[in-house]
Amino acid sequence: MDITSLTAVELGKKIKAKELSVADAVKASLDQIDRVEKDVHSFVTIDREGAFRRADEVQKQIDSGSLDGPLAGVPVAVKDNMCTKGMLTTCSSKILENFKPTYTAEAVRNLEKAGAVIIGKTNMDEFAMGSTTETSYYGVTRNPWNLDHVPGGSSGGSCAAVAAEECPYSLGSDTGGSIRQPSSFCGVVGIKPTYGTVSRYGLIAYGSSLDQIGPIAKDVTDCAAVLTVIASHDPKDSTSIDRKRYDFTSALVNDVTGMRIGIPKDYFTEGLDAEVKEKILAAVRVLEERGAVVEEFDLSLVQYAIPAYYVIASAEASSNLSRFDGVKYGFRTEDYEGLHNMYKKTRSEGFGAEVKRRIILGSFVLSSGYYDAYYLKALRTKALIKQAFDKAFARYDVIAAPASPTTALELGHSLSDPMKMYLGDIYTVSVNLAGLPGISIPVGTDSKGLPIGMQLIGDCFEENKIIRAAYTLEQTRTYERPAFVKHLAEMKGNLSGGQGRRREGVQASFDTIHLEGGR
Amino acid sequence: MGKQYETVIGLEVHVELATRTKIFCSCSTEFGKAPNTHTCPVCTGMPGALPVLNKQVVEYAMAIGLATNCEITKVCKFDRKNYFYPDNPQNYQISQLYLPIARNGYVEIETGGTKKKVRIHEMHMEEDAGKLIHDEWDDTSLVDYNRSGVPLVEIVSEPDMRSADEVIAYLEKLRMIIQYLGASDCKLQEGSMRADVNLSVREAGTEEFGTRTEMKNLNSFKAIARAIEGERERQIELLEEGKAVVQETRRWDDNKESSYAMRSKEDAQDYRYFPEPDLVPIVISGEWIEQIRARQPELQTEKMERYKKEFDIPEYDAKIITSSKHMADIFEAASAVCGKPKKVSNWLMVETLRLLKDRGMEPEEISFSPENLAKLVNLTESRAINSSVAKEVFEKIFAQDIDPEIYVEEHGLKTVNDEGALEEVIRKVIADNPKAVKDYHSGKEKALGALVGQTMKAMKGKADPGLVNQKLREMI
Numbered sequence: 001m002d003i004t005s006l007t008a009v010e011l012g013k014k015i016k017a018k019e020l021s022v023a024d025a026v027k028a029s030l031d032q033i034d035r036v037e038k039d040v041h042s043f044v045t046i047d048r049e050g051a052f053r054r055a056d057e058v059q060k061q062i063d064s065g066s067l068d069g070p071l072a073g074v075p076v077a078v079k080d081n082m083c084t085k086g087m088l089t090t091c092s093s094k095i096l097e098n099f100k101p102t103y104t105a106e107a108v109r110n111l112e113k114a115g116a117v118i119i120g121k122t123n124m125d126e127f128a129m130g131s132t133t134e135t136s137y138y139g140v141t142r143n144p145w146n147l148d149h150v151p152g153g154s155s156g157g158s159c160a161a162v163a164a165e166e167c168p169y170s171l172g173s174d175t176g177g178s179i180r181q182p183s184s185f186c187g188v189v190g191i192k193p194t195y196g197t198v199s200r201y202g203l204i205a206y207g208s209s210l211d212q213i214g215p216i217a218k219d220v221t222d223c224a225a226v227l228t229v230i231a232s233h234d235p236k237d238s239t240s241i242d243r244k245r246y247d248f249t250s251a252l253v254n255d256v257t258g259m260r261i262g263i264p265k266d267y268f269t270e271g272l273d274a275e276v277k278e279k280i281l282a283a284v285r286v287l288e289e290r291g292a293v294v295e296e297f298d299l300s301l302v303q304y305a306i307p308a309y310y311v312i313a314s315a316e317a318s319s320n321l322s323r324f325d326g327v328k329y330g331f332r333t334e335d336y337e338g339l340h341n342m343y344k345k346t347r348s349e350g351f352g353a354e355v356k357r358r359i360i361l362g363s364f365v366l367s368s369g370y371y372d373a374y375y376l377k378a379l380r381t382k383a384l385i386k387q388a389f390d391k392a393f394a395r396y397d398v399i400a401a402p403a404s405p406t407t408a409l410e411l412g413h414s415l416s417d418p419m420k421m422y423l424g425d426i427y428t429v430s431v432n433l434a435g436l437p438g439i440s441i442p443v444g445t446d447s448k449g450l451p452i453g454m455q456l457i458g459d460c461f462e463e464n465k466i467i468r469a470a471y472t473l474e475q476t477r478t479y480e481r482p483a484f485v486k487h488l489a490e491m492k493g494n495l496s497g498g499q500g501r502r503r504e505g506v507q508a509s510f511d512t513i514h515l516e517g518g519r
Numbered sequence: 520m521g522k523q524y525e526t527v528i529g530l531e532v533h534v535e536l537a538t539r540t541k542i543f544c545s546c547s548t549e550f551g552k553a554p555n556t557h558t559c560p561v562c563t564g565m566p567g568a569l570p571v572l573n574k575q576v577v578e579y580a581m582a583i584g585l586a587t588n589c590e591i592t593k594v595c596k597f598d599r600k601n602y603f604y605p606d607n608p609q610n611y612q613i614s615q616l617y618l619p620i621a622r623n624g625y626v627e628i629e630t631g632g633t634k635k636k637v638r639i640h641e642m643h644m645e646e647d648a649g650k651l652i653h654d655e656w657d658d659t660s661l662v663d664y665n666r667s668g669v670p671l672v673e674i675v676s677e678p679d680m681r682s683a684d685e686v687i688a689y690l691e692k693l694r695m696i697i698q699y700l701g702a703s704d705c706k707l708q709e710g711s712m713r714a715d716v717n718l719s720v721r722e723a724g725t726e727e728f729g730t731r732t733e734m735k736n737l738n739s740f741k742a743i744a745r746a747i748e749g750e751r752e753r754q755i756e757l758l759e760e761g762k763a764v765v766q767e768t769r770r771w772d773d774n775k776e777s778s779y780a781m782r783s784k785e786d787a788q789d790y791r792y793f794p795e796p797d798l799v800p801i802v803i804s805g806e807w808i809e810q811i812r813a814r815q816p817e818l819q820t821e822k823m824e825r826y827k828k829e830f831d832i833p834e835y836d837a838k839i840i841t842s843s844k845h846m847a848d849i850f851e852a853a854s855a856v857c858g859k860p861k862k863v864s865n866w867l868m869v870e871t872l873r874l875l876k877d878r879g880m881e882p883e884e885i886s887f888s889p890e891n892l893a894k895l896v897n898l899t900e901s902r903a904i905n906s907s908v909a910k911e912v913f914e915k916i917f918a919q920d921i922d923p924e925i926y927v928e929e930h931g932l933k934t935v936n937d938e939g940a941l942e943e944v945i946r947k948v949i950a951d952n953p954k955a956v957k958d959y960h961s962g963k964e965k966a967l968g969a970l971v972g973q974t975m976k977a978m979k980g981k982a983d984p985g986l987v988n989q990k991l992r993e994m995i
């Protein structure tokens with residue numbers, strides 16, 4: 001059985017049916033990690049011992065009948081900005097290189113209660129600041145579809161890990177598109193829920209008013225199942241909303257008859273890659289054929305979303321990241337004279353360039369004399385963007401849009417021009433500013449063989465509409481695996497003999513690739 | 520004699536609220552525990568931790584706002600004040616800048632028989648910082664986060680005060696109101712009430728304010744009075760020399776009775792305030808305000824009026840007793856037990872105040888129980904002990920809160936009411952003092968006093984002097 005090709009829900013069923021043990025599932029993930037990790041590098045931390053120990057515990061609970069949810073015994077990878085008690089949590093930053101939290105994030109606790117087995121913590125852009133996972137202190141993550149390309153970001157490690165079948169599903173976080181954009185780049189499905197749906201307690205904050213945790217998986221069914229488990233009303237998070245019902249799997253219905261889908265014309269203009277545009281509009285036509293009512297409209301204010309987002313997110317980040325000072329935990333510079341010198345050197349050495357850029361930007365827009373001109377204006381823009389969406393959702397159930405203007409970019413080309421990188425977030429940041437739910441689902445590949453993702457946006461608390469549309473669309477396609485992963489799977493089949501030969505084969509396939517490696 | 524100057528003073532008063540738990544987490548606010556034992560991810564600024572507002576903090580703040588005649592802000596918000604310091608684990612303090620919970624209030628003060636309103640500009644809620652401990656020997660600093668996250672309100676007055684007396688009167692009034700509300704114990708020495716003094720001087724008769732300084736580190740009313748006098752002198756001296764007062768923050772050193780500049784306006788930090796995104800706005804309904812208003816306890820003025828009416832206590836006494844919530848509580852509890860409010864009032868007004876003064880104590884420091892005072896009143900009223908014994912016993916109560924019934928019993932201090940025994944003693948006294956008896960019979964009234972004294976001595980002070988007097992007259 002090719003365990004790693006299974007979805008999370010399929011794997012959960014087999015474990016429940018005793019066709020597989022939890023340890024088998026964990027071993028399959030760790031074996032795949034052994035095969036691909038040196039090329040893909042999805043993880044900052046892999047917890048082999050912990051995963052097997054936990055597998056035993058979970059197996060006992062399954063056997064005794066105390067655990068019977070769809071995710072019981074299924075391995076998961078968690079983005080490295082969510083606190084895991086006793087397990088390194090770095091935010092892919094040097095400043096947290098030695099940080100082991102004293103508590104576990106609420107979303108992760110919800111997964112643990114459902115019997116999930118954490119196999120490791122995934123790589124990301126440092127403090128979730130970036131769109132390529134190249135700002136990680138621990139080295140880049142590569143796109144399993146083409147190892148010369150980025151996986152997107154900031155949840156690049158979580159998306160690459162799923163695409164490379166190192167784990168059936170993962171958790172990401174999305175402040176301006178950090179789940180949806182890398183999901184589209186890696187050909188997987190990712191949901192950014194309505195703000196307040198998943199507790200932020202234990203999520204190391206980037207932009208507090210925008211951050212949401214969400215699931216990343218091979219298909220919509222898995223995402224709905226995972227969201228059902230991680231979403232909860234958490235009294236420890238004041239911005240958590242009591243939604244009463246947390247069932248997203250009932251929306252897995254293959255039917256969009258009468259669903260009104262809006263196409264924002266302003267999203268399909270200049271700057272959008274022609275192939276991306278073509279594949280998304282083709283996907284919309286599929287939904288139309290299935291009974292949806294499709295209409296174009298003007299969303300307006302699109303050009304203001306990026307400046308408003310970068311002002312608000314950076315302002316909050318500049319304050320959120322001030323606690324990393326070398327006093328209480330994390331990295332502290334070796335030589336210093338006095339308190340202020342310790343602060344300066346620790347933060348200068350501990351943070352990377354992109355993080356510093358945003359701290360400086362955020363500090364500037366909050367400083368006296370500039371607050372009204374930048375921060376307050378950005379807040380007003382945010383309110384206007386929310387109004388524009390309210391108007392749209394009075395007419396449409398779902399808005400269909402690209403997740404990114406292009407497919408995955410080549411490694412090493414983005415960081416030199418931050419403005420250009422920021423503009424790549426044009427289709428995703430508004431959703432965070434308005435607190436809306438969004439999903440990214442694969443709708444094909446471009447001529448280079450790189451995945452294209454379509455984003456479906458819903459009104460607040462209307463995840464079930466976007467899940468239903470995405471599920472319906474998904475039924476018309478078959479899941480595509482990256483060639484590299486397919487190849488490995490075939491090799492596993494053919495070379496079911498010696499471990500050594502298998503590994504040799506893998507290496508032979510990729511020794512032409514230059515590895516940048518960690519610092 | 521040169522120009523006349525007027526002092527203009529505004530106050531920023533920090534008050535630690537008496538909640539059981541901290542403002543944003545469920546750690547205990549208890550004082551004096553081992554370092555970092557009352558801490559959690561929230562109050563130590565751990566990554567990913569989030570604040571959740573303690574409702575009791577809002578209710579105490581509303582109660583103080585209402586009692587100081589403030590308008591309560593219907594939708595109030597928290598803001599972040601950003602600055603780096605190790606006692607502040609997040610390197611920002613959650614406070615209120617843009618929409619504080621209460622605004623535009625006042626309290627009435629009285630100095631030298633004149634009444635005056637001191638306006639309150641605003642009051643906001645915020646979290647306290649941890650405590651740094653500097654180890655000079657080791658040249659290191661350690662931090663204790665037990666106090667981090669203890670709730671505070673900051674009450675900012677308008678510059679309405681003109682003298683140290685007015686400042687003290689204002690602080691005493693605030694303290695009394697807040698103690699009556701049970702919102703804080705307001706101990707300056709322990710830091711649960713802290714005042715920063717903003718002071719400027721101007722030529723008498725001018726409208727425009729002078730340049731002000733802010734004085735910190737004032738730990739007692741005496742220090743506040745001295746600092747005001749010192750700063751007034753310093754500023755006048757500068758002006759007289761034709762120099763300018765620099766707007767700056769100064770630190771008072773009460774041992775040296777002088778202050779030094781901490782930082783000037785130019786070095787003032789930019790706190791980069793912005794709305795706290797981890798907390799939602801607090802919506803305060805009219806209904807909630809009315810609930811708090813209805814729950815407000817009786818404040819001093821009302822209590823004083825009630826004492827006058829209900830217990831027939833003179834105005835002066837009622838005012839003294841109610842000036843301390845603690846003393847008023849003792850008064851009411853003791854009166855309820857013994858049913859003799861006027862007698863209880865006498866013990867508080869005379870002996871208690873005398874002992875407090877002798878020992879340099881505040882009324883808040885009274886540590887005896889109302890029950891023991893009530894028992895003492897009953898012992899005296901039933902003539903079980905005489906007044907001089909009662910005073911002696913009260914000192915014991917004041918110092919050690921002893922049970923007077925047990926004490927009197929154990930020490931054999933009870934008045935001897937056995938008339939037979941008394942008559943026997945008197946007969947002996949008469950027999951032993953023929954001269955005094957003779958003097959009395961020849962009309963020297965004074966001689967009786969000597970015989971009473973002899974009798975009391977023989978009775979070891981345990982007789983009722985009135986009864987002795989009466990018996991002597993009968994028997995002589």
